[in-house]
Amino acid sequence: MKTLGRALSVLLLGVVTQQSSGVERTTVIGLIIADASDEVTGGWKKRLGICLWVVPPSGHRYESAALSGQSEAWHQIECLVG
Secondary structure (H helix, E strand, C coil), X not given: CEXXXXXXXXXXXXEEEXXXXXXEEEEEEEEEEEEECCCCCXXXXXEEEEEEEEECCCCCCXXXXXHCCCCCCCCCCCCCEC
């Protein structure tokens, strides 16, 4: 999970890597969620949508590890999502 501020987060659902003409392309799939309060459970996460992004190849100006969910910026959580 990566926190985006204002109680928005992205849950990492999966990473898909495909080979095409000798070029490897990595696409990441995430679930956009927001904090929601509840008097019974104490809180849960509300689904807002799905997002996809392509991880640039190594050597690109963006850090590939952070974009592919493989950095310390991401962490595991357990939560109710509805």
